Amino acid sequence: MADYVLAIDQGTTSSRAILFDRAYAIAAVAQQEFTQHFPQSGWVEHDTIEIWDSVTATCRAVLEKAGAAAADIAAIGITNQRETVVVWDRATGQPIHNAIVWQDRRTADECDRLKQDGYESAVTAKTGLVLDPYFSATKLAWLLDNVNGARKRAMAGELAFGTIDSFLLWRLTGGKVHATDATNASRTLLYNIHHGIWDDALCDLFRVPKVMLPEVRDCAADFGATDAALFGAPIKIAGIAGDQQAAMVGQACFEPGMMKSTYGTGCFALLNTGADAVPSRNRMLTTIAYRLGGKTTYALEGSIFIAGAAVQWLRDGLGIIKSAAETGALAEAADATQSVIMVPAFTGLGAPWWDPDARGAIFGLTRNTGPAELARAALEAVCYQTRDLLEAMQKDWGGQGGNTVLRVDGGMVASDWTMQFLSNMLASPVDRPQVLETTALGAAYLAGMQVGFYPAPEDFARDWRLENRFTPAMEEGVRSAKYAAWQDAVQRTLSGRG
Numbered sequence: 418m419a420d421y422v423l424a425i426d427q428g429t430t431s432s433r434a435i436l437f438d439r440a441y442a443i444a445a446v447a448q449q450e451f452t453q454h455f456p457q458s459g460w461v462e463h464d465t466i467e468i469w470d471s472v473t474a475t476c477r478a479v480l481e482k483a484g485a486a487a488a489d490i491a492a493i494g495i496t497n498q499r500e501t502v503v504v505w506d507r508a509t510g511q512p513i514h515n516a517i518v519w520q521d522r523r524t525a526d527e528c529d530r531l532k533q534d535g536y537e538s539a540v541t542a543k544t545g546l547v548l549d550p551y552f553s554a555t556k557l558a559w560l561l562d563n564v565n566g567a568r569k570r571a572m573a574g575e576l577a578f579g580t581i582d583s584f585l586l587w588r589l590t591g592g593k594v595h596a597t598d599a600t601n602a603s604r605t606l607l608y609n610i611h612h613g614i615w616d617d618a619l620c621d622l623f624r625v626p627k628v629m630l631p632e633v634r635d636c637a638a639d640f641g642a643t644d645a646a647l648f649g650a651p652i653k654i655a656g657i658a659g660d661q662q663a664a665m666v667g668q669a670c671f672e673p674g675m676m677k678s679t680y681g682t683g684c685f686a687l688l689n690t691g692a693d694a695v696p697s698r699n700r701m702l703t704t705i706a707y708r709l710g711g712k713t714t715y716a717l718e719g720s721i722f723i724a725g726a727a728v729q730w731l732r733d734g735l736g737i738i739k740s741a742a743e744t745g746a747l748a749e750a751a752d753a754t755q756s757v758i759m760v761p762a763f764t765g766l767g768a769p770w771w772d773p774d775a776r777g778a779i780f781g782l783t784r785n786t787g788p789a790e791l792a793r794a795a796l797e798a799v800c801y802q803t804r805d806l807l808e809a810m811q812k813d814w815g816g817q818g819g820n821t822v823l824r825v826d827g828g829m830v831a832s833d834w835t836m837q838f839l840s841n842m843l844a845s846p847v848d849r850p851q852v853l854e855t856t857a858l859g860a861a862y863l864a865g866m867q868v869g870f871y872p873a874p875e876d877f878a879r880d881w882r883l884e885n886r887f888t889p890a891m892e893e894g895v896r897s898a899k900y901a902a903w904q905d906a907v908q909r910t911l912s913g914r915g
Contacts, residue, residue: 419491420444421483422865423652424857425472427497427581428660429518429682430729432468434475435854436483436490437861439870441880443854445485447478454515459522459764459773462515465503468581469588473647480648487650493589493643494656494864496663496856497581499604502556504567504629505584507577510592514564516581517556520683520722520764524555525773531555536622543609543616545694545703549771551720553580554606554623561624571626578629580604582657589654591644596632598657599708608633610705611694613713636662636707637867656863660856661685662707665716667859668824668850669878670706674814676822678806679856680829683767684724684799686806687716688814699809700769707863709874717813719768719806723761723777725829727795730763737788745832748793756899757781758906759794766911769809774912799829800839801903807843822846826855833885841891842900851882 421444426433431451436444449471454462480486500519505512517523528548531537537548546552557578561568570576579587583597602608602615607625609616613633620627634640636658642651658666661679665687668677673691678684687706694703694715706716728741738744758780760766765773779794807823823845830836830849840847852858865871 419870420489421485421491422861422870423476423479423490423493424861425476425493425495425585426660426857426860427468427472427495427585429498429520432471432475433857434472434479435857435861436479436485437858437865441852441858441862443852445479445482447475447482449475457523459525461518461520461764463501463518465512465516465584468516469585472585476648487648487652490652491870492653492655492864492868494860494862495582495585495654496658496660496860497585497601499580499601499659499661500551500553501581502553502560502578503581503584504557504560504571504576504578505587507575507592510588513567513576514560517560519551521556522550522765522773524550524559527555527558528773531622540606540619540622543611543619544603544606545610546604546606547700547702547771550773551722551767552604552606554619554625558624571629574628576629577631578625579631582659583631586640586654586657589643589647590641594641596634596640598634598636598638599705599713600636600659600662601657602633603705604659610703610713610715635709635711636666637709637863639867653868654864655867656860656865658707658860658863661687661718662705663859663863664826664856665689665706665859666862667852667855667857668826669874669881670824671874671878675824676810677824677826678803680724680799680825680827682724682726684721684803686719686803686810688810690715690717690814695813697809697813699812700771701806701809701813702768717810719810721799721802721806722764722767724799724802725827726763727759727761727798728829731791731795735791737791741828744792744796745834747789748796749834751789751793752785755781755783755786755790756902757786757790757794758902759791759798760906760910761795761798762910766907768806770907770911772911775910778906778910780906780909796832796835797838799835800842801900803839804842804900822848824848824850826850826853836887837890840887840889841896844889844896847887848883849885849887851884
């Protein structure tokens with residue numbers, strides 16, 4: 418009998434491998450950061466082979482830590498940074514260029530051109546997305562146009578496209594499986610989320626040869642098995658979901674109206690809307706939450722590009738903290754009389770603004786502003802942006818404001834200070850689960866459910882455990898004043914303003 422499910426959590430700044438046992442407890446973790454490449458302002462790339470090496474290294478390390486072998490693993494689940502584009506040679510498995518990351522803004526002008534030509538409404542109707550460089554299609558077209566011979570080779574069937582999950586799956590299976598799941602497909606601008614197909618008209622619009630595209634499967638499905646040489650014996654791969662959808666599964670948000678928000682490099686809030694793909698009137702995204710047994714469940718999503726990355730900037734860019742864990746204590750010690758507001762639009766602003774040309778700014782600086790005030794501003798910015806998303810989604814869904822309970826996960830939620838401020842700003846309860854690694858747990862659960870290691874979703878939902886509930890403790894006048902100051906700051910950073 419196998420003892421574990423292995424989750425591969427391939428994120429924007431690091432790759433992690435986590436072993437979960439039958440009780441959903443973490444048995445071992447291995448993590449490895451990798452290099453961020455910034456060739457030009459607004460451009461973000463990853464070395465895909467470095468990502469691959471980090472994934473295999475962490476998988477081997479986590480098996481070693483647990484004293485486990487391939488035979489002890491029931492299945493592998495993969496979750497990944499979404500929208501990031503990889504194109505590789507089908508014959509060799511070698512990428513033709515660095516991966517172009519979801520944060521990359523190089524195709525902003527192309528997105529503007531398509532908007533001006535009147536295509537956005539038709540694209541949104543099919544994909545639930547907006548025309549923004551965030552998504553995969555324009556980045557993929559850029560690679561085909563800018564790597565020598567790429568378009569000709571793609572049309573000849575020599576090149577394969579995938580998001581990171583698809584590239585890892587190809588490599589893990591020794592080139593036998595070129596597939597993805599419905600959640601990752603739904604983020605490409607090429608997939609019709611209502612019909613569940615790669616859309617011919619969208620492929621033509623973005624000039625993407627369909628022959629490049631992977632097969633789309635359910636989130637829990639047979640994705641083949643690992644090459645025996647990798648881990649000593651084959652291991653089934655049975656689950657794939659983009660990181661935010663995996664977190665939704667890990668938070669057991671299976672009922673319409675349930676909502677989760679994940680705080681990693683960026684922040685992403687998803688609201689389950691059930692079998693209905695609810696169109697947004699407030700510039701949210703309509704996306705696939707998960708697809709199980711051929712049945713699609715939809716969600717509204719709000720995307721914040723910079724959350725934990727702002728804390729990373731304090732550490733690596735400014736050098737004013739040594740670790741992210743310091744920020745909560747610093748924020749608590751900050752001068753309460755200062756009103757410093759950071760708008761972390763380092764790579765533009767996501768929902769509900771969708772302004773790729775906006776750039777970051779800090780307001781309210783004084784001679785007394787120091788690391789504590791900047792740390793507080795970075796953490797508060799995440800909470801303000803979450804409120805932006807929550808209010809827009811409630812308008813689309815018809816939610817009743819303070820009745821919403823938000824389930825949270827990701828690295829930043831370990832900070833009690835941040836979670837309390839978040840509850841204060843939302844005027845709603847914020848629930849932190851016992852298992853914070855909900856993205857990896859979601860991937861593990863999908864794979865485990867597929868192979869019979871884990872039970873049905875309703876049983877998994879009953880096992881969800883609360884660690885702490887934060888409730889609002891801020892006067893309405895203070896909350897309103899702070900949020901108004903935030904909204905004013907955002908208006909000043911939008912492109913063409915300030």
